[in-house]
Amino acid sequence: MRQESIRLPRDAMWLLQTLHAAGHSAYVVGGGVRDSLLGRQPGDWDICTSARPDQMKMLFADQQLILTGERHGTVGVVLHGKPYEITTYRLDGAYLDHRHPENVRFVSELAADLARRDFTINAMAYAPGEGVIDLYGGRKDLNAGIIRCVGEPSARFAEDALRILRALRFAARLEFTLDEQTAAAALSARDTLQSVSAERIYAELDGLLSVPGAGHVLAQYGQILAGAVPEVGPCIGCTQPGRWHCYDVWNHTAAAVGALDLRGQDTRGARILCWAAFLHDIAKPLCRSVGPDGAAHFKGHNQRGAVVARTILRRLKAPGYLIEGATGLIAIHDAPVPVGDVAILKCLNRYGAIFLRRLCTLKYADLDAHACTPDVAARRQDVEVFEKRMSELARTGCYTxxxxxxxxxxxxxxxxxxxxxxxxxxxxxxxxxxxxxxxxxxxxxxxxxxxxxxxxx
Missing domain, CATH: 1.10.246 (Serum Albumin; Chain A, Domain 1)
Known part of the structure; x- marks a missing residue:
């Protein structure tokens, strides 16, 4: 097997060397290996080892330890303020709740541990002198841009339903696609996501929406995502009038998420905008009517959308600032922008400059996901004129x-x-x-x- 060199942090190298010196096998595993092979800077370095938790506690007794995961074989070692998780090779017992194994069994071989992992790109290990241990084609899938389950996809998702959303999040983050069997199994198992805690679903969706590949993944895997947010389902295939639109409601939503320009936004602002774009038209299927001309209309979808979005975000136990910020934007995202200094100053008085800048960002993304028509171009120009004058008045005007x-x-x-x-x-x-x-x-x-x-x- 060709040996590949991965540059490890000094502390991760010390942990491996300490375990090896005590007679244990040990490897960095998972995301650190994956990101290194992709040329990315890993955020964390996890280690797997043949050492049992008691042996690790003795070996690193002089260091600060985190023992919350000890029952499942994980000992955290804090070096220079950074925690490193070290986990004993293990096999998982039965998953009766589609989320957690009833028990784990420690084993002595790396191969058995890699077999239990979720995706091939996360099932690679590395140790200096041995190179990359890749038993399931992880490097091949990295090169091909594919998310593929280790082993049988239906079994992996039956074990842990959250892996369905993890697959989508990895696809968005890495701008990959799911292989056919993995996608089919995720779709079949999507309803098991209802057994996952709201907090975990929120965290995965939040991570998905925040990366550049989110729009593409939403467009491609909306039916799977509907397992986590059932309100997505009716948006898929919900047609819109051609004068303004070139997509159905769901593909328009996906395009709007992909079109968001988050430059200059702080963390909270970016999160609010991502979720606002994701949910801005969520009530359109509920408000859809067809006029005498045969065109679809969505009267009141702004206000009703804010209500539905609030319900969804509360169900997912999202932070309060996100609920208020996103629903506030959704409630007026499709309303005409104020014209003239008096109207703009009163708008600044009511909403504030930060909110209005976010509103303009959402409007641009929304309009960029419309058809390329003169009507749409005119609306976008209206927003540009409003944003420029609003920013000037925010600096020089009196509105509070x-x-x-x-x-x-x-x-x-x-x-x-x-x-x-x-x-x-x-x-x-x-x-x-x-x-x-x-x-x-x-x-x-x-x-x-x-x-x-x-x-x-």
């Missing part, structure tokens, strides 16, 4: 009470009694400034406040 040249203390000092009317007066002054009827200057604002107060007496 904090930006007014007076505050509540100033009004009370001028003679207005404390109470709700102070806030009402500030709101009236802000409205006048946004509408261009009043300049944002202290004397002008105080004079107007006095005038309004006398008029209300």
């Amino acid at each position: 009470m904090r930006q007014l040249a007076v505050n509540g203390a100033d009004l009370m000092e001028a003679g207005m009694p404390a109470g709700p009317k102070v806030g009402q007066m500030l709101h009236a002054l802000l409205t006048a400034v946004m509408e261009g009827r009043l300049s944002n200057e202290r004397n002008a604002l105080l004079a107007e406040a006095e005038r309004l107060a006398h008029r209300s007496e």
Whole structure:
């Protein structure tokens, strides 16, 4: 077998050498090997070994240990602040819940351990001097861009239903495709995803949506994904009018996810946009009607989509900021953009600049997933004009009470009694400034406040 050299971190090398010196076999395994062969920087380095957990605890007694996985053969060793998982070669017992083995049995041979792993590209091991141990064609599948189960796909998915979503996530992350048998088995087993915890489903979907290959995977494997999010099913094949669209609802959704431009977004903003794009048209099948001209219409799909998206995200136990951020965008994603400074300032007052920048990003992705028609191009230009002017006004305009040249203390000092009317007066002054009827200057604002107060007496 051709030996291939993989550059290991110094601490991973030390762990291997320590295990070898004590008479145990040991290899880095899984993602570290896969990513190295792809020329990527691995995020983690996992190790498998013939050593039993008690032997590992004795061998690394001087180090900080993490023992939460000891029952399943895993001992975590923390070196220079980074944890390394070391797991005894094992065979898994029966999976009665489509997720966890009832028990594990420790074994002495690497080959038996590799046989239990999910996909061929994750079933490779490496040790210096031995090279890559590849018993299931992982390198061949890496070169071909294929996700393939180790052994019988239906058995792998019956053991752990979450592997169905892991297959899709790896396909998106690596921009690979599922081999035919793996895809067929995943589709047949998709309903078993309902036995997986909501938190784990959310984590896998979140990882899938955040990578560049997400759009392609959504388009290709929507029927499989419907096992995790049943609301996806009716979107597949739901036709849309040709004046605006060239895809059905689901393929449009996939194209919109793929078209997202997340440059300049922080982690939260990117996550909100990915999920908003994924769910922005989720209610279209519920709102679909056909007009006298034979064209499909989706009246109210924005607002109803926000309701359905909230239900889905709550079911998946998504973070609160994501639920509020994504549903807020979905609720108005297809509404016309405001025109003119007064309307834009009032929009800034209601939503804030961060929200509106995200809305523009979502609108661009949505429109880029439409047909290439003059109508669509005109809508996109409207968004561009709005975004440019909104950004200018966000820097120079007055659209919040904090930006007014007076505050509540100033009004009370001028003679207005404390109470709700102070806030009402500030709101009236802000409205006048946004509408261009009043300049944002202290004397002008105080004079107007006095005038309004006398008029209300």
